[in-house]
Amino acid sequence: MLKNYDDLSPVAIDCLREIGNIGSGSAASSLSEMLGKPIEMKVPAVCVLEYQQIIDTMGGPEKIITGILVRLQGDIKGMMMFLLEDSFAQVVLSTFMNVENVQVTSLGEMELSVITEMGNIMAGSYLRALSTLTGLTIDMDIPSMTVDMLGAIMSVPIIEFSQVGDKVLFIDDGFAIDGVDIKSNIILIPEMDSLETLMKKLGVL
Numbered sequence: 001m002l003k004n005y006d007d008l009s010p011v012a013i014d015c016l017r018e019i020g021n022i023g024s025g026s027a028a029s030s031l032s033e034m035l036g037k038p039i040e041m042k043v044p045a046v047c048v049l050e051y052q053q054i055i056d057t058m059g060g061p062e063k064i065i066t067g068i069l070v071r072l073q074g075d076i077k078g079m080m081m082f083l084l085e086d087s088f089a090q091v092v093l094s095t096f097m098n099v100e101n102v103q104v105t106s107l108g109e110m111e112l113s114v115i116t117e118m119g120n121i122m123a124g125s126y127l128r129a130l131s132t133l134t135g136l137t138i139d140m141d142i143p144s145m146t147v148d149m150l151g152a153i154m155s156v157p158i159i160e161f162s163q164v165g166d167k168v169l170f171i172d173d174g175f176a177i178d179g180v181d182i183k184s185n186i187i188l189i190p191e192m193d194s195l196e197t198l199m200k201k202l203g204v205l
Contacts, residue, residue, distance in 0.1 A: 002196045002205070004165030005048045012204045013048060019130060020046035020171040024186065026129035027122040028175050034121060035095050037177050044173035050166045051158050057172070058083065058185060061151025066104050068119030069156065070143045072127070075136035075197060078190035079157055080126070082119050083150070085183045092118050104147045116145040126186070134201045161189050 002008070008016075024044045032039040055061050066089060068082040086104055089111075093099040096114055107115070120143050131138045146153060157168065171186040190198060199205035 002192050002199070004192065005167040005169075005195075006165070008048070008195075008199070009204065012199050012202075015199070015202050015204050016048070016169055017046035019133065020044055020169065020173075020186070020188070022133060023126040023129050024171060024173045027126040027186075028173075030121050030125035031118065031175075032177075034118065035092070035177065037095070040176040042174045042176075044171050046169065046171050048167050049170045051154055051168065052166075054168070054170050054185075054187065055150055055154055057170075058150055061149060061154075063150045064105060064147065065150045065153055066115065066145065066147050067153040068116065068123070068143050068145045070119075070123040071141040072138060072190070072194075073141065074139040076130075076138045076190050076194040078188070078194055079160065080123060080140075080189070081153075081157065081187040082122065083153070083185040083187065084115075084119075087180055087182050088118075088184060089115055091177050091180055091182060107147070112145060116143060119143050119145060134198060136198065136201060157187065157189050161191075164189065164192055 021044055025041060028039050028041045066084040070080040072078045072080060086102060089104050090102045092115055093102050093111055123140060123143055127138045127140055169188040174183045
């Protein structure tokens, strides 16, 4: 029985990497469709990291980030988070609302709603790809969005999933739209029972 991510074999980690790649590609395709613009996808780097390593990698605990949190239900229970930098909000809002020079800390309700909906669509697309790949039923609650310091945003999964350990699946990806580089990160935190279900379904446990 899996106790934490340290129990995963190299083959299982490779499997998670492939899931990360497929999900990220699906999410980017949905975003491209919504924006009506081509997206140049970068090859995601998928790894298992400690929370502190993620915070350090992304620029430190005081960095302001847009976090979209999605709770997972069904065969896979847990949490998924999109961590997005200002450039994402800038491209989305300039496309849909002709809003320029976006400051994520001072967005109005309408702008926040648009960005949350983008996160909703991307998360749904990601999970559909994962569900198709595994044959598992994966549902999601309505996403919640917050703009805060990275340390504060990351404290949510750290507290809620402390029993899973201090390591999670970190997907460092990004894409370019209209020549603008969009930095995007995804954190996938299935509960250990769910991770075991996933690994067995993929035949690596």
